Amino acid sequence: MIPFAFNFYCESLLCEFCVSRYMEIDKAIRESGDQRLKTKYNNAIHVIQRALALYSIEEVAFSFNGGKDSTVLLHLLRAGYFLHKGEQSCSNGGLTNFPVRTIYFESSSAFTEINSFTYDIASLYGVQLDIIRTDFKSGLEALLKAKPIRAIFLGVRIGDPTAVGQEQFSPSSPGWPPFMRVNPILDWSYRDVWAFILTCKVQYCSLYDQGYTSIGSIHDTVPNALLCISDSSSSKEKFKPAYLLSDGRLERAGRVKKISPSVRGRSPTVANGMDIVDSQKHGMLTASVIAVGDEILSGTVEDQLGPSFCKKLHSIGWSVTQTAVVRNDVDSVAEEVERRKSANNMVFIYGGVGPLHSDVTSAGVAKAFGVRLAPDEEFEEYLRHFIGDHCTGDRNEMAQLPEGITELFHHEQLPVPLIKCQNVIILAATNITELDKEWTCLLELLGCSESLALMEPFTSKSLTTNLPDVEVAQPLSKLCLEFPDLHIGSYRKSRQEILIISFEGKDRARIDSAIESLCKKFRAGAFSETA
Ligand SMILES: Cc1cc2nc3c(=O)[nH]c(=O)nc-3n(C[C@H](O)[C@H](O)[C@H](O)COP(=O)(O)O)c2cc1C
Ligand SMILES: Nc1ncnc2c1ncn2[C@@H]1O[C@H](COP(=O)(O)OP(=O)(O)OP(=O)(O)O)[C@@H](O)[C@H]1O
Numbered sequence: 001m002i003p004f005a006f007n008f009y010c011e012s013l014l015c016e017f018c019v020s021r022y023m024e025i026d027k028a029i030r031e032s033g034d035q036r037l038k039t040k041y042n043n044a045i046h047v048i049q050r051a052l053a054l055y056s057i058e059e060v061a062f063s064f065n066g067g068k069d070s071t072v073l074l075h076l077l078r079a080g081y082f083l084h085k086g087e088q089s090c091s092n093g094g095l096t097n098f099p100v101r102t103i104y105f106e107s108s109s110a111f112t113e114i115n116s117f118t119y120d121i122a123s124l125y126g127v128q129l130d131i132i133r134t135d136f137k138s139g140l141e142a143l144l145k146a147k148p149i150r151a152i153f154l155g156v157r158i159g160d161p162t163a164v165g166q167e168q169f170s171p172s173s174p175g176w177p178p179f180m181r182v183n184p185i186l187d188w189s190y191r192d193v194w195a196f197i198l199t200c201k202v203q204y205c206s207l208y209d210q211g212y213t214s215i216g217s218i219h220d221t222v223p224n225a226l227l228c229i230s231d232s233s234s235s236k237e238k239f240k241p242a243y244l245l246s247d248g249r250l251e252r253a254g255r256v257k258k259i260s261p262s263v264r265g266r267s268p269t270v271a272n273g274m275d276i277v278d279s280q281k282h283g284m285l286t287a288s289v290i291a292v293g294d295e296i297l298s299g300t301v302e303d304q305l306g307p308s309f310c311k312k313l314h315s316i317g318w319s320v321t322q323t324a325v326v327r328n329d330v331d332s333v334a335e336e337v338e339r340r341k342s343a344n345n346m347v348f349i350y351g352g353v354g355p356l357h358s359d360v361t362s363a364g365v366a367k368a369f370g371v372r373l374a375p376d377e378e379f380e381e382y383l384r385h386f387i388g389d390h391c392t393g394d395r396n397e398m399a400q401l402p403e404g405i406t407e408l409f410h411h412e413q414l415p416v417p418l419i420k421c422q423n424v425i426i427l428a429a430t431n432i433t434e435l436d437k438e439w440t441c442l443l444e445l446l447g448c449s450e451s452l453a454l455m456e457p458f459t460s461k462s463l464t465t466n467l468p469d470v471e472v473a474q475p476l477s478k479l480c481l482e483f484p485d486l487h488i489g490s491y492r493k494s495r496q497e498i499l500i501i502s503f504e505g506k507d508r509a510r511i512d513s514a515i516e517s518l519c520k521k522f523r524a525g526a527f528s529e530t531a
């Protein structure tokens, strides 16, 4: 171990010590016989060097939190910076301290071990920490206002739920302050991370020796049960170290799912804190319909599926609370799905399904649920039948589906199964004919289940009147308050034509009472019922 005091000597003596200190990682990797690790290392160093060529040192920052991934990244950045600058900077005496601005979002719900490891490592390697004590978004907003930062290095890896849709260089999401996210270890696996740490013999947080495999906050993280050594004689459970986890895909098994208080303990199909069975009892099930397509937003293509889908849902007694069109962009899809899935019993989404770069719907749904995209063998098998073998390969993007939340529903009329991720159904339809077919299959497959229960149909009546809007407005708003179980709407076909007032609900008697109540407020004959 290099003593902490080394920093002081380094200021004046430098060179050889510094070179060896910065290059010890590079040397360890090159001397190891692990070809895969060498490739991963070279790729990561390449990304770092590219970022350092694109941005000045004042324009980059490193987001460090003492976790294993950011620990790996710290060492890669040290090596990458040295390789980028070459020995010349060492003779300038510039490499004593870690040169990249480093930010740490300190939180009271962090493990004390993580906190102290972060501080210890910072002093050991001369890392000046900028401590931020607000949430990520506002912290970054303030930081970017105060400093010229344009790119931030993160230890995000492809298996992380937050990595969905990201590449090695990914601009921050819409709604976040603008910066480039640089993810040098995006393509590293869990095993690669431990191979690096063990090969280079670098320190890591002690929690990883106690069975923790991925560390969030004290409220959502426990040791990974897969590493538990059952010991019946002792009341205290013991765990093997994190690097012994054989299946890296289960790295997050110790992360307790984040559940919002209103949803805790309820079925995943929840609307406004009321689950589908409650909603059914009250005779109202709600859905949202989301279309994904830049071409709809630019007006190049008219969305015909949305209105048709609303009619179909309405015909089985469901209430559509919202339709939306979003861009072909993972974050836009994720944001909309996240909002809609907790406010409705079901969400239906179409567009952006397929193998093209713009087909991001599955990724957006995965991100909304905080899970990753993973290859789905069953789905791949269907695709193979449908498209042929040329669609498969190492990375058949189309066969990647949100992990752990996806159910496939196959119907003989459909070439590929319908995809359901908890209360979100992804439709592959691209035109009305395909939608009609998918809808028929959906009803056959799910019409008897809670997911798409057939509800009592809506019934409606309309009145027309010559009365001016101003006269009708107030009594009509009062009526809406008196009959909250009805949809009472009013519209005209043009400014010159008569006003139409529509009443819709599930109980015809209630509609009749509402009409009677409105008519009573005006002279006889003011309204006439339309057919
Ligand atoms: C420096 C930094 C930048 C981030 N940028 C984004 C972003 O652009 N978009 C986004 O959705 N989340 C962003 N996040 C949030 C992370 O994706 C993720 O939500 C966060 O690390 C919490 O992860 P956890 O839920 O696993 O604890 C950022 C976080 C950090 C620290
Ligand atoms: N509190 C934080 N402060 C600064 N950066 C953070 C913070 N939380 C997350 N990050 C950034 O996001 C990255 C991904 O976080 P994540 O929790 O997936 O990885 P990790 O903490 O490095 O390792 P582990 O998966 O074992 O927890 C981190 O490597 C770091 O760059």
Ligand SMILES: [Mg+2]
Pocket: 067, 214, 215, 216
């Ligand atoms: Mg972590």
